[in-house]
Amino acid sequence: MTLIEESVELILQHQTHTGAYLASPVFAHYQYAWLRDGTFSAYAMNRARQHESARKFYKWCDYVIRKHEAKARAAIASVQAGLVRNDAGNDRFLHTRYTAEGEEVAGEWGSFQLDGYGTWLWGLAWHVRLSGEHDLIQELKPSIELTIDYVKACWQLPNFDCWEEGGDRIHPVTLGAIYAGVKAMEPYLSNRASEIAQLGEELRQFILEHGTVNGRFMKSVGNDSVDASLLWLALPYGVVAVDDPLMVRTVQTIEEELLQGYGLHRYPADTYYGGGQWLLLSAWLGWYYVNTGRREEAEEIAAWIASQRQQSGLPEQVQEHLLSPDHYKAWVERAGQPAVPLLWSHAMFLVLAAELGYKH
Ligand code: BGC
DSSP: OOHHHHHHHHHHHTBOTTSOBOSOSSSGGGOSEEHHHHHHHHHHHHHTTOHHHHHHHHHHHHHHHHHTHHHHHHHHHHHHTTOOOSOTTSTTSOOSEEOTTSOBOOSSOOOOOOHHHHHHHHHHHHHHHHHOOTHHHHHTHHHHHHHHHHHHHHTTSOOOOTTSOOTTSOOHHHHHHHHHHHHHHGGGOGGGHHHHHHHHHHHHHHHHHHSEETTEEOSBTTBOOOOGGGGGGTTTTOSSOTTSHHHHHHHHHHHHHHEETTEEOSOTTOOGGGTOEEHHHHHHHHHHHHTTTOHHHHHHHHHHHHHTOBTTBOOSEEOSSOSSTHHHHHHHHHHOSOOOSOHHHHHHHHHHHHHTTOOO
16 A cells, blocks of 8 residues: 555544544544644645545534634624733633544643634635535525634734644744634635635735745744744745745745754754654645746655654654754653654645645
């Protein structure tokens, strides 16, 4: 079985009957479903022509949002009434991860993350495009509109980033996800088209004005470090084109500061499990290379990712090179071995394989 087939099988195997994808089936902290990981898994399944699986996931997103509708409406009202303090730790906002049944997970977590709420809308539009299931948008319209109301009300608040950190800041990539999500829905919501277009423009302008330094994007507003997730601003969020000078400079900085061999680190100060190389990010760089005429390097990355496969699948991160080796052991003692298999790693491998035109 090739890694492509295996990845499809693995993602199907860990999709629950409710449609949720579990981030990692054996790593205790990841036995839940995230909007972010889940959407990229669904997108990968669409690229692998597994539309039924992706459809089930988007139905699950709809279910979760309807289930927490009252909370979402209360959060919107509080923000609009100016009642919200700049404190992403408070629990009045929608969470980022849920149980398969769509329940919030109890316990301390940086739960207030907005990127997933943009990402699922972005992914849904791709699902419809790739599967031809146009009726789904109509069916999910109340959740879609509620999500747009929610991100519109909240996007200027500090919230945790895609690594579930930095809850006291605003992150260009989070805004990029929201931008991509609302823009993806613009063609389907003709009654709100101009409102959505305006929101999209505000987000884009904000990113360009406050999220850049020295001709490149930066990790967070007020933190001019680099982060490999900034790649997403071009692919797939489309805030700028892949060859925009800002993105070219950002990628150069990512290559200089975060790339070791074929393995990409998240950001220079990462200490989580010693700050290893994240396979899903390497795949992302490969995705970028395919789209900028660097196919050979993308092929090398794909081969390297495949070489990192362990018995149970692809891990979240590998330790060929650690940014902060001293932290590795402490994390193992605290939370167990690093997550493997991670569905999102398999998903991004599938996306890269599809971009390269690899067949099953
Ligand atoms: C990552 C998140 C991810 C979660 C589940 C965290 O460690 O930072 O991006 O959503 O794991 O995979």
